[in-house]
Amino acid sequence: VLLSPQDLPHVVSTNYDFIIVGGGTAGNVVENRLTENPNFNVLVLEAGPSDAGVLALQVPFLNPTTNPRTPWDWNYTTVAQPGLNGASVGLPRGHVLGGTSSIKGMVYARGSKADFDRYANFTGDEGWSWDNMLPYFKKSEKFTPPSDRHNTTGQFDPMVHGFDGLNSVSLPGASTVLGGRFEVAIDQLGGEFMRNLDLNSGSPLGFGWMQATIDGPSASRSSSSSGYLAREFLLRPNLHVLVNAQVSRVTSEGSQDGVPEFKTVEFRVNGGGDYVSFFLLFCLLKCDIGSLFTASVNKEVILSAGTINTPQVLMNSGIGSPSHLNSHGIQSIVDLPDVGENLFDHALITLYWRVNSNETYDDYRRNSTRQDEALQAWKDMRQAPESRSMWASCVLSALRNIPHGECPSFHANFGALKHEQNFRLGPTPPAGNYLSISALLSSPGDNARGSVKLNSSDPFSIPLIDPGILADNAIDLALMREAVKSVLRLVSAPAWGDYILGPEDSTQPGFNATDAELDAFIRGNTRAGYHLVGTSSMTRKGAEAGVVDPDLRVKKAAGLRVVDASVLPFVPTGHTQAPTYALAERAADLIKAIHSL
Numbered sequence: 001v002l003l004s005p006q007d008l009p010h011v012v013s014t015n016y017d018f019i020i021v022g023g024g025t026a027g028n029v030v031e032n033r034l035t036e037n038p039n040f041n042v043l044v045l046e047a048g049p050s051d052a053g054v055l056a057l058q059v060p061f062l063n064p065t066t067n068p069r070t071p072w073d074w075n076y077t078t079v080a081q082p083g084l085n086g087a088s089v090g091l092p093r094g095h096v097l098g099g100t101s102s103i104k105g106m107v108y109a110r111g112s113k114a115d116f117d118r119y120a121n122f123t124g125d126e127g128w129s130w131d132n133m134l135p136y137f138k139k140s141e142k143f144t145p146p147s148d149r150h151n152t153t154g155q156f157d158p159m160v161h162g163f164d165g166l167n168s169v170s171l172p173g174a175s176t177v178l179g180g181r182f183e184v185a186i187d188q189l190g191g192e193f194m195r196n197l198d199l200n201s202g203s204p205l206g207f208g209w210m211q212a213t214i215d216g217p218s219a220s221r222s223s224s225s226s227g228y229l230a231r232e233f234l235l236r237p238n239l240h241v242l243v244n245a246q247v248s249r250v251t252s253e254g255s256q257d258g259v260p261e262f263k264t265v266e267f268r269v270n271g272g273g274d275y276v277s278f279f280l281l282f283c284l285l286k287c288d289i290g291s292l293f294t295a296s297v298n299k300e301v302i303l304s305a306g307t308i309n310t311p312q313v314l315m316n317s318g319i320g321s322p323s324h325l326n327s328h329g330i331q332s333i334v335d336l337p338d339v340g341e342n343l344f345d346h347a348l349i350t351l352y353w354r355v356n357s358n359e360t361y362d363d364y365r366r367n368s369t370r371q372d373e374a375l376q377a378w379k380d381m382r383q384a385p386e387s388r389s390m391w392a393s394c395v396l397s398a399l400r401n402i403p404h405g406e407c408p409s410f411h412a413n414f415g416a417l418k419h420e421q422n423f424r425l426g427p428t429p430p431a432g433n434y435l436s437i438s439a440l441l442s443s444p445g446d447n448a449r450g451s452v453k454l455n456s457s458d459p460f461s462i463p464l465i466d467p468g469i470l471a472d473n474a475i476d477l478a479l480m481r482e483a484v485k486s487v488l489r490l491v492s493a494p495a496w497g498d499y500i501l502g503p504e505d506s507t508q509p510g511f512n513a514t515d516a517e518l519d520a521f522i523r524g525n526t527r528a529g530y531h532l533v534g535t536s537s538m539t540r541k542g543a544e545a546g547v548v549d550p551d552l553r554v555k556k557a558a559g560l561r562v563v564d565a566s567v568l569p570f571v572p573t574g575h576t577q578a579p580t581y582a583l584a585e586r587a588a589d590l591i592k593a594i595h596s597l
């Protein structure tokens with residue numbers, strides 16, 4: 001049930017079995033699986049608004065309009081990054097039902113077998129190995145035909161996919177001139193540019209068709225909200241979802257087995273939604289807008305607020321480094337210095353070329369009539385360019401090897417347009433047609449990690465976010481150089497001869513660039529990859545380091561668990577949404593087993 005502000009008195013007087021903080025990618029998976037049992041009641045507190053009826057969150061092609069500077073984005077910015085010549089860069093995060101799955105770029109890339117085997121080895125829990133996680137990838141996934149219904153034989157391996165899950169995935173819904181050119185180019189080059197039938201098989205090296213979290217038949221974005229919180233699930237009477245409800249902290253009144261037990265969640269109601277009801281309600285409760293409410297729980301509080309906000313809530317609650325908490329006047333309750341540490345991200349750089357073709361999206365973006373017509377066509381028939389994301393129609397590459405096994409050191413995504421770094425759409429260039437290729441550093445060095453820290457004692461203040469982009473001077477720069485060179489080799493294939501006119505900007509390095517020139521370009525143009533993990537890292541049971549055990553329970557505490565991307569101890573070499581769905585599916589099973597659900 002999607003609650004309204006009038007339901008607040010009911011919320012504060014109910015003793016829930018589970019309270020989930022954050023109705024995002026992971027939170028909605030857990031909420032859905034737990035409420036399969038009608039005997040248990042679950043409350044989801046989501047800081048952002050509902051996603052219902054918001055076209056920008058449904059139409060894949062409108063994805064770049066979902067952030068930054070929208071109500072659906074937390075609109076974060078990093079602290080100055082030494083690895084980027086001191087620049088602070090934007091760091092969007094979903095602030096809406098569905099969380100970041102409602103605003104993300106929709107690339108479905110699970111990572112490699114070696115990533116998950118490394119998690120299993122690191123945590124001492126075989127449950128996190130690739131072989132044991134593959135069933136959860138499949139459980140979460142509903143592989144659908146592409147929106148244009150083209151024959152997908154030979155474009156993916158059905159054996160490694162799930163067809164009955166709640167998160168829709170599909171292959172590109174329309175071919176563009178780019179897709180065909182890439183296929184020819186990689187066949188011409190061979191070697192490092194080998195073909196890969198399915199990049200989600202656990203062996204992602206090579207070139208394959210990109211899979212995206214787009215529901216093919218409806219040509220719509222698949223988010224954790226559209227799937228796990230679909231109408232039939234929202235009708236469950238044992239599921240309560242309150243939007244615009246931002247949690248400040250969890251509180252402990254007692255203890256269990258000698259450790260503090262967390263039974264209460266404190267939150268405020270933000271000013272979105274029905275203001276008249278708000279006014280009446282707050283008059284009724286005789287308190288001011290912005291006042292804090294509490295909700296209580298008898299089994300577990302599950303933090304699914306994401307890699308930035310989960311550690312913030314933990315620290316607000318007195319769980320973290322005692323000295324850091326004390327510096328903000330917060331009493332230390334659980335001594336866990338790794339809360340907020342170990343923040344990993346990928347790093348992303350984009351290169352652009354002018355091309356000899358008007359079959360790019362640039363003209364489309366310059367023509368508002370065409371855009372309106374196309375949007376209407378999407379509404380009428382789920383067709384037209386809006387049926388696909390702007391880069392989903394291209395192949396994704398995952399090249400090269402690194403010491404952790406068969407993992408790619410970078411991914412390349414292709415766009416038939418000029419976009420800003422990180423696929424944001426800046427002002428449309430007045431003329432010209434473009435090819436863009438972005439290289440995502442998918443295996444940063446172990447020193448390329450930063451932290452999330454509190455900025456003040458105000459629990460709602462924006463934290464200090466340092467993802468440590470390109471902070472591992474040796475490894476990160478060497479891999480980024482290789483990534484850029486590999487992209488340059490790729491566009492040197494004869495297939496591009498009559499297509500690429502030249503680099504968009506004369507400062508973009510070419511084949512003859514020295515390492516020093518490449519480094520300067522990389523430092524000046526790299527941005528965040530948006531794949532944040534690590535701030536509630538799981539470690540072995542009983543290990544002092546880390547934040548949660550391999551079963552995702554917060555160490556040295558009772559009744560508190562973390563289920564979101566923040567538990568991953570290292571960033572996977574794929575993207576992060578697919579692993580987040582899978583880890584949340586496994587977490588739900590762990591929780592059900594413990595509570596005999």
Ligand SMILES: Cc1cc2nc3c(=O)[nH]c(=O)nc-3n(C[C@H](O)[C@H](O)[C@H](O)COP(=O)(O)OP(=O)(O)OC[C@H]3O[C@@H](n4cnc5c(N)ncnc54)[C@H](O)[C@@H]3O)c2cc1C
Nearest residue numbers: 022024025026047099100105106107247309565575576577
């Ligand atoms: C712009 C962008 C593009 C991306 N593109 C891709 C992509 O193409 N492919 C891919 O695999 N990955 C992508 N990612 C990354 C991926 O989407 C995330 O790693 C993943 O969705 C994280 O899931 P999560 O459950 O950890 O957090 P989220 O999905 O962010 O969920 C956290 C939820 O908690 C809520 N919340 C936070 N604080 C509070 C609080 N105090 N009280 C109540 N609620 C709170 C948030 O509003 C949010 O709804 C992208 C990320 C971004 C930002």
